[in-house]
Amino acid sequence: MSLLTSQTFAEAFVKVISKKTDILFFNTNEAHKEYLSRQNGAKFDIWKNMSQTLNISAKKIHDYYHNTWSKQFYDNISEYRDQIKKLVKSSYSQFGIQETVKNVQNNLKISSQNQIFISKLFTNT
DSSP: OOOOHHHHHHHHHHHHHHHHHHHOOOOOOHHHHHTTTTTHHHHHHHHHHHHHTTTTTTTHHHHHHHHTTTGGGOOOOOGGGGHHHHHHHHHHHHHHHHHHHHHHHHHHHHHHOOOOOOOOOOGGO
């Protein structure tokens, strides 16, 4: 088993994304944007390919991506915590949970246009 570092992960990630898309990516930002645009099944296939490349389990690679490596692409949302709390309090009693989630998402998107937050914040799950 290989030692997984940020550099070895990044190199394998760019290589696998480039191979899967037939587009030569030169940096992790471009490769990461391409990864995010893919469907979930295609994302799993990437972990399988990286597993073969790095000789590490696909689960470990997947977990490393989500828990460590991908965090470099997102801004810290903690500075918006008070704003989120106010939005939730003012919206929830009037509209319920689903409409509150939409309101918070829309307000954050507008007030922080240059920020990129973890995508799960902006998905209805």
